[in-house]
């Protein structure tokens with residue numbers, strides 16, 4: 311990928327590292343990335359890959375065109391407010407990946423005239439299979455949106471949403487979504503073992519089946535419901551498993567889980583968004 315942007319990551323934990331991995335894999339030169347954490351020792355592996363490292367967030371903001379805020383929502387306010395002066399000097403675009411931090415809160419903490427993007431990525435960004443929702447404030451220009459799309463597309467699917475509130479739904483579906491599929495994998499591997507497969511065999515079959523089902527659903531002209539029906543022979547084996555899921559309330563449970571996730575994103579925004 312090509313961008314002239316210097317990209318600073320404030321916080322270099324799980325999500326930042328997934329995006330960084332995706333960007334490097336797509337050929338972004340490591341020197342265009344700056345990673346910031348209070349403890350420099352935790353950044354040595356990134357430094358070894360050619361990434362610039364800093365323990366001073368403000369110095370990174372002064373050097374960046376795009377600042378990716380990737381700290382926990384609970385500390386976002388304390389991390390952002392000391393960056394106000396550097397932001398006013400350099401005017402980079404800020405992109406937050408935090409669940410439940412509204413653009414208005416970022417504007418209150420960083421500066422009302424700044425170009426701000428709120429996003430909800432997910433960790434499969436690391437392998438270029440991420441899914442990311444984005445919402446920009448009015449200060450973000452079309453050209454900046456295009457540049458940000460180009461950066462985030464290096465990590466996978468990238469969609470702009472029309473209303474900021476939609477990002478809480480994006481959180482429930484794809485931000486947190488990888489964990490739901492990992493949970494399903496954990497349960498299937500354990501069940502496979504109980505049915506007599508070795509742990510390695512149960513894991514290999516489960517992961518390949520998950521990847522195969524996802525790839526097939528992406529490539530197929532049929533929707534997932536039809537693909538499911540095509541696996542489910544009348545009076546066959548799958549039918550028994552699906553019946554068991556349905557009798558256990560699988561679809562309402564998934565609905566409840568996503569509602570709870572969505573609700574938590576709204577709660578976080580209400581709790582943490584005060585200026």
Ligand SMILES: NC(=O)C1=CN([C@@H]2O[C@H](COP(=O)(O)OP(=O)(O)OC[C@H]3O[C@@H](n4cnc5c(N)ncnc54)[C@H](OP(=O)(O)O)[C@@H]3O)[C@@H](O)[C@H]2O)C=CC1
Pocket residue numbers: 320321322323324325326346347348349367380381382383385389407408409430431432433485486
């Ligand atoms: N993990 C996920 O799947 C997803 C996460 N997100 C969002 O990404 C954000 C980060 O989450 P995640 O990566 O999981 O969390 P992590 O805890 O893994 O990463 C946050 C990093 O920020 C560091 N940090 C703490 N204080 C500062 C500071 N003052 N300046 C710079 N860095 C600091 C932390 O260091 P230390 O550990 O020493 O405190 C940590 O390494 C959250 O807002 C979350 O909502 C969004 C989508 C998916």
Ligand SMILES: O=C(O)[C@@H]1CCC=N1
Pocket residue numbers: 409481485486
């Ligand atoms: O669990 C969380 O709060 C973060 C946001 C989405 C995925 N992980």
